[in-house]
Amino acid sequence: MANILIVAEQQAGTLRKATLHALGAGRELAERLGGRLHVLVLGSGVDSVARELQAYADVLVADAPALEHHLAEAYAPVVADAAKLLGSNYVGAASSAFGRDLLPRVAARLTAAMASDVLAFGGDGATVTFCRPMWAGHVVAEVELATPVKVFTVRCTEFSQAPKRPAAGKLTAVEVRIDPAAMKTRFVERTEVKSSRPELSEARIVVSGGRGTRGNFEEIEALADELGAAVGASRAAADAGWVPNELKVGQTGKVVAPELYIAAGVSGAIQHLAGMRGSKVIVAINKDESAPIFHVADYGLVADLFQALPELRAKVKASRGGEPSEPKQEGRG
Amino acid sequence: MALKILVTAKRVEDPESRIQVTPDGTGIVTDGVSYRLNPFDEVAIEEAVRLREKHGGEVVVASIGRENCGPEIRTALAMGADRAILVKHDSALDPVLVAAILSKIVELETPDLVLLGKQSIDDDQGQIGQYLAEILGVGQATCASRLGGLESEAEQKREPGLVLSADGRELSVLREVDGGFERLEVVLPGVVTSDLRLNKPRFVTLPGMMKAKKKPLRVMDASEFGLDLHPKVILKRYFEPKKRKAGIRVASVDELWTKLHGEEKVL
Numbered sequence: 001m002a003n004i005l006i007v008a009e010q011q012a013g014t015l016r017k018a019t020l021h022a023l024g025a026g027r028e029l030a031e032r033l034g035g036r037l038h039v040l041v042l043g044s045g046v047d048s049v050a051r052e053l054q055a056y057a058d059v060l061v062a063d064a065p066a067l068e069h070h071l072a073e074a075y076a077p078v079v080a081d082a083a084k085l086l087g088s089n090y091v092g093a094a095s096s097a098f099g100r101d102l103l104p105r106v107a108a109r110l111t112a113a114m115a116s117d118v119l120a121f122g123g124d125g126a127t128v129t130f131c132r133p134m135w136a137g138h139v140v141a142e143v144e145l146a147t148p149v150k151v152f153t154v155r156c157t158e159f160s161q162a163p164k165r166p167a168a169g170k171l172t173a174v175e176v177r178i179d180p181a182a183m184k185t186r187f188v189e190r191t192e193v194k195s196s197r198p199e200l201s202e203a204r205i206v207v208s209g210g211r212g213t214r215g216n217f218e219e220i221e222a223l224a225d226e227l228g229a230a231v232g233a234s235r236a237a238a239d240a241g242w243v244p245n246e247l248k249v250g251q252t253g254k255v256v257a258p259e260l261y262i263a264a265g266v267s268g269a270i271q272h273l274a275g276m277r278g279s280k281v282i283v284a285i286n287k288d289e290s291a292p293i294f295h296v297a298d299y300g301l302v303a304d305l306f307q308a309l310p311e312l313r314a315k316v317k318a319s320r321g322g323e324p325s326e327p328k329q330e331g332r333g
Numbered sequence: 334m335a336l337k338i339l340v341t342a343k344r345v346e347d348p349e350s351r352i353q354v355t356p357d358g359t360g361i362v363t364d365g366v367s368y369r370l371n372p373f374d375e376v377a378i379e380e381a382v383r384l385r386e387k388h389g390g391e392v393v394v395a396s397i398g399r400e401n402c403g404p405e406i407r408t409a410l411a412m413g414a415d416r417a418i419l420v421k422h423d424s425a426l427d428p429v430l431v432a433a434i435l436s437k438i439v440e441l442e443t444p445d446l447v448l449l450g451k452q453s454i455d456d457d458q459g460q461i462g463q464y465l466a467e468i469l470g471v472g473q474a475t476c477a478s479r480l481g482g483l484e485s486e487a488e489q490k491r492e493p494g495l496v497l498s499a500d501g502r503e504l505s506v507l508r509e510v511d512g513g514f515e516r517l518e519v520v521l522p523g524v525v526t527s528d529l530r531l532n533k534p535r536f537v538t539l540p541g542m543m544k545a546k547k548k549p550l551r552v553m554d555a556s557e558f559g560l561d562l563h564p565k566v567i568l569k570r571y572f573e574p575k576k577r578k579a580g581i582r583v584a585s586v587d588e589l590w591t592k593l594h595g596e597e598k599v600l
Contacts, residue, residue, distance in 0.1 A: 011512070071517075072463065073472050097511040101475050104428070104460035108467035113429050113565035116458045122569075129569055134456050135352040139361065140574050141456075144567045147429075184472030184523060188505070188516040205599070227600070239530060241484045245509055251457065252529060260599040270348055277577065281599050283589065298580040299592050311586040316600060 002035030002126075005088035006057070007079055007106075009098045010041055010049045017202055018094035023056050023162035025118070025154040029090055033126060040082050040174075042075050044068035050171055056162045058169040060086075064176035069187035070098055074178050076105035082174055083110060083149065090128075092118075095153035107151035114151040115143055117255075119158045136251040136274035156201060157257035157278055193244045200247065203230035205260045208249055208276070210234035212265020212286060212305055215242045219309040220264060226313050232256065232276075234266045250275035264305040268293025285309070334501020335390035336521075338381040339444035341435070342394050342409040342417075343371040344402040345455040358570040370405040373450020375412075377527040379534035380477075381448050382413035383493040388501070390445075391415050395438050397431055397555070399423055410545035411537040417548065418442075422555035427566035428456075430555075432464040437558040439469060444522065446504065451476050451526040462526035472519040474506035476528040480514075483533055494531045 006026040009016040023039060030037040039053050040060040050061040062078045079102070083091050091106060093099035095117045107114040115130035122142050123129035130152055131142050145151075200206065205227050209220040211234065224231045231247055238248040249256055251271040257278035264285045266272060273296055276282065284297035285308050294300040301308060346352060350366040370378075381392045394409040396402045397420045406417045420434055439447065447466075452459035466473035479485060479494035487494070496505040501521075508515045509528050519525065555562055583589045593600040 072475075073466075076467060097476065097509070100459055101463065101473075104463035105467040105473070107429075107460070108432070108464045113427065114458075114460055114464075115566065116460060132457075133574075134571075135346065135361075136348065136454065136457070137574065138352045139354055139571050141571055142569045144569060146563075146565045146567050184520040185474065186503075186518040186520075188518055190510070190513065190515045192513040235529075239483055241482045244513075245478070245482070245530060246512055251454070252452070260593070260597075277574075281593070281597050282577075282580070283593070294580070294582070296577060296580070298577070298597075299589055300580055300582045301584075301586070301589050302582065303586070308586050308589075312590065315586065315590045315594070319594060319600075 002029065002033035002090060003086050003088040004029050004035055004037045004090040004092070005083050005086055006037070006039045007091070007093040007099070007102065008039050008041040008049070008053060009094060009096060010043050010046055013043070013045055013049060015049045015052050016096070018096050018156045020056070020161035021156035021159045022092055022094040022154055025159040026057070026092060027162045028159070029121060029128065032121070033128070038086055038088070040079060042067045042078055054168040054171055055164045056169065057165070059171045060174050061171065062174045062176050064178065066178040066180055067176060070101070071183065071185050071187060072102045072105045073183060073185045075102050076109055078174065078176060079106045080109035089148060090150050090152070092152045092154060094156050099153045103151055103153055110149045110151065111147060112149040112151045113145040113147045115145060116153050118152050118154045133274070136270050137277065138270070155255060157255060193246055197224060198228065198230045200230045200232055200249070200254050201256055203258055205229035205262070206232045206249070206256055206258045206276070207262045207264065208232035208234065208266055209237055209264050210266030211236040213237065213242065215240065217243060219306060223262070223309050223313045226316050234269070234272050263293050263297070264309060266293055267291045268296060334388055334497060336384055336388050336446055336497070337390050337442070337444045338384060338392050338446045338448055339439065339442055340374065340378045340381045340392060340394050340409065340414065341449045342374050342378065342396045342402070342405045343450070343453045344368050344396070344398065344405045345371045345453055348454055354571040354573050358572055361571065368404070370408045371450050371453045372529065373452055373454070373527055375534045376529060376531050377448040377450050378409050378412050378414060379532050380493055380495060380527060383491060383532065384495065384497070385413070387493055388497055393418065393442055393444065395420065395435065397422060397426060397434055406550065407542065407545045408537055410548045411541035412535060413541070415548060417550045418553060419550060420553045420555050422562070424562070425564045425568070427564040428458050428460040428464055429565045430560070430562065432461050432468060433560050434555055434558060435461070435465050436468045437560070446521060447524045449524070449526050451528055462524050466524035469522070469524070472523040473525070474508055474517045474519050474523070475526040476509045477506045477525050478509045478514065478528050478530045479532065480507050482530050488532060495525060
């Protein structure tokens with residue numbers, strides 16, 4: 001009998017959508033192994049998140065002021081204790097910055113091996129294997145975790161959100177005993193870059209800019225706004241400080257799999273491809289006809305993005321029956 | 334406040350090399366593949382050297398694996414690490430085993446700070462720093478970055494991105510998180526993992542390489558530590574992801590629009 005525990009992620013009392021994808025993975029394991037699925041939410045003042053999660057699984061909630069910030073040092077013992085209490089043999093989370101920071105500590109605490117960024121589960125019956133990307137996604141490794149407890153993070157673009165259950169799951173509070181004075185990590189501050197645009201990892205369309213923008217993202221942003229799309233960037237653009245780092249798509253940034261990915265002025269370095277090659281349709285617009293991005297694009301246009309993007313934007317606007325506007329003078333981030 | 338810093342140097346495939354799975358799926362083709370120091374470790378080593386340049390102390394670089402990681406160790410020493418430890422192990426490693434071995438090195442060396450890359454670009458697991466921190470019972474700050482990024486004045490001046498407190502007991506770390514940044518203070522001894530925007534590593538110079546050859550290298554064997562050396566992450570097979578079908582070139586935005594709006598119906 002398997003027992004699966006998914007660690008939920010919430011930010012300031014709002015459930016992050018990534019959790020629903022992690023629950024989808026958890027649900028898949030539970031159905032395959034004939035096991036129970038639980039979700040654990042940690043934080044301070046997370047009552048509404050806990051109730052929201054009841055629609056998907058039985059919920060454990062660890063609600064305490066000491067858990068207000070996502071300190072892995074504080075969260076790991078709570079997660080490990082919950083896993084021991086439930087007898088969980090699978091402990092997972094989304095492969096977000098939060099999940100990646102926390103789950104290895106949980107694994108160490110449970111003397112468990114861990115598979116990061118799982119794309120799919122494999123194997124037969126009760127023997128679950130984990131398929132995960134290596135070498136920037138050029139290779140997929142199918143691995144077994146040879147420890148009684150198996151810890152994993154999942155790539156959200158590869159798992160659908162969990163379906164809602166017909167009846168609400170149970171809600172159980174777990175005791176939290178943390179001595180803040182004994183902690184060796186202290187939270188100082190958090191700066192979130194607020195944007196009215198959709199989140200990169202959830203958007204249906206992403207418009208990305210690279211070195212070819214030469215720092216001018218106006219046309220990228222204007223097209224994105226016309227499409228209601230998210231804005232992404234190559235590492236070159238992020239490192240140059242042209243856009244906030246959160247917009248970076250790639251092996252070490254976000255991995256996205258939208259319906260449409262438009263890469264403008266992006267050369268297509270391997271590390272970038274690792275972050276978007278799962279997109280349904282890839283369009284590349286680049287002045288350089290030998291840019292590697294054209295190898296992965298479904299549609300490649302050799303053109304100056306400063307000409308092509310406004311033209312494309314005009315077509316989009318016209319198809320909706322309107323005149324294209326001038327690009328907004330937006331500040332960065 | 335002098336700092337003793339332990340860093341790691343992992344030998345990885347050069348990302349420009351073509352990575353292919355062998356026909357039997359048990360490995361990758363090594364013919365024609367070149368190797369280099371894990372870029373994230375390179376950033377960690379640079380950070381450690383800058384911290385030593387500013388505060389005094391010592392930088393010890395550890396590498397685990399076959400003896401062929403000599404060049405990566407030498408690069409770390411050439412960048413300014415003071416001495417090296419190679420823990421030989423010819424069979425498969427996994428994050429559990431590496432973290433265990435590193436914890437033994439920490440027992441030997443008692444560093445104030447362990448600085449590693451946030452992930453290695455071959456396995457992309459990104460676990461070891463955190464796993465080690467939990468084994469050691471210390472604080473962690475992952476994905477360390479720099480306020481203002483690599484174009485900042487502080488980076489131009491080659492300042493460390495990690496800020497040591499006046500009493501030398503804590504490190505202030507700016508982390509990259511989803512949606513922005515977070516600043517944490519880590520009590521030392523602690524573990525920090527580096528992201529690429531923490532610093533721009535220095536180039537290795539010929540004098541640096543010459544000095545590296547004279548720096549102490551201690552060679553140990555993984556069997557010396559009394560650890561279970563069996564990996565717990567067991568590879569069943571490698572395979573290549575489905576290739577995308579070949580795309581086409583379009584000659585104009587008009588044609589692109591026809592494809593996206595008319596055919597694919599994504600716009």
